[in-house]
Every structure is written in structure tokens, then in C-alpha cells.
Amino acid sequence: MSEIEFEAPGDPRIDERYRRISPMCFIAFAAGLVSLIALINVDMAALPILAAMFCVGVIVKVSTSGENVIGLRWAYFGLLLPFIALAAGFSYQQSYRQFINAKAVEFVDEWLNLVQQGEIHRPYELTLRFPDRQPSNVDLKAYYDNLPSDYSATKNNRHFVSYLTVEPEISLRREGKNCKIELEKQVAYFPAFRSERIRLQYLLTFSSTNEQRRIIIEIKRDNYPEPTGPQWTISNVFNTDPELPRKLDETGIFQ
16 A cells, blocks of 8 residues: 555645746746846846846745745746846946046046147048048048038038037147146946947146136947947037037128
């Protein structure tokens, strides 16, 4: 006679052999797995939070039901994953921001250095979208010296000649290395799909007049298919302190 014949309802041996599988526990584990998306995209930080709340709800419901089901351990694993995703994703994004900020400062410093050296063509090229720039083997001075009068550099009709009349480039070319440039802070960071914008604030000190100005330089980082990868652009410059218009009109008066 088998041992099962002597077992009665409620016998723990029966509970162990015939435990019910809880689908909700495995769904909670799956939700935890999905929350790992936040590892690569911090904008999805709400996903781990929602997954953790769902896992907690499942764990509480199953634990208080008094039923010994299969899968509760997986629900606990699912609850652990969102916290891993949040912690690792935050750490990665902080490291990434520091890396991108360093590259942004490096790019802007190079641009400012070109302007201070009296360069016109290369700094201007860096204000254009990468596909609108001239190839590296083009003589930029000869190219721009032979432009027709109605030449339009970009779709918004920003002419090369107008770039010769903008601040702070005029003052920086005039002062050259006598202008001291100090990076003060990163003002803003705007992430987007396949694109990023960063604003950096600089303090300019002109030795000849002891004048100080604050400017904010906005750079944009876009991904292009050819060449593959990110390319930087000086997208805007703001004369903030004192507030000065960026462009001059034909008479040399600020607009």
C-alpha cells in the first residue's frame, strides 16, 4: 500500500507535491527584466519604478494569500532587477555626461582658439551642419573669396559675409590672445534621439580695456549616416552679460 493513501487533506507532503504555479510571479519577473532597458536609456527611468511597484504588489498578494505557490522566489528576483537597472543606469549616465561634457569643452576650446588666431573660414565652417561643410581638401579662403553675392550657406539664408559681423567673434579676433577665456560652467544639457545639445558659459576678459563679458556657447551633436557617428556643430552663441545682439547690420550698428 502506498504512502499517499495514509495522507490526509492539509498534509504538508501533499502541499509540496501539488503546489500551484503562480503566473503572476513569473510576470513580475518578466517586468523586472524589461526594466533593464533603463540601463541604456535613463529617460526610461519610470519603467523600473513601475516594475518594482508591480513586483511588490504581486509579492504582497501572494504572500498574504496563505497559499504555498511556485514562483514567489522569481517575483523577488524580479523586484531586485529594477533597483539594479536604476543604480547602474544612473551611474552610466553620470559617466557618459562627464565624458560628453569633456568632449564638448574640447571642441569649443578649439573653436575659440581658431577665432582668437584671426581665423574666419574654419570657425565659420564649424557653425554649419556637417553635410553643409566643405571637404577637408578644399582651400577655404579661395572657396569663400569666389562665392557669388547671392550665396546661401544654409537653408535659413545665413550668409558667410554676415558671419564677419557677429559678436563675440569680432572682439575675439581683434584682441587675439590678449583676451583671457575661462570656462565657468555647463549651463544646460538637452538630450534627444540621435542628437544632443550642450550649453557652456564662458567669461571673456579683454586686457586692452579690462572689459569682461559672459557668453554662452551652444553646441549640437548629431549622428549622421555618412560618415557614421557623431559630429559637433557650433549652433549658437549668446552674449548674455552684457546682453549684446549677435548680428550687426550693414552699417555696423547692432540690430
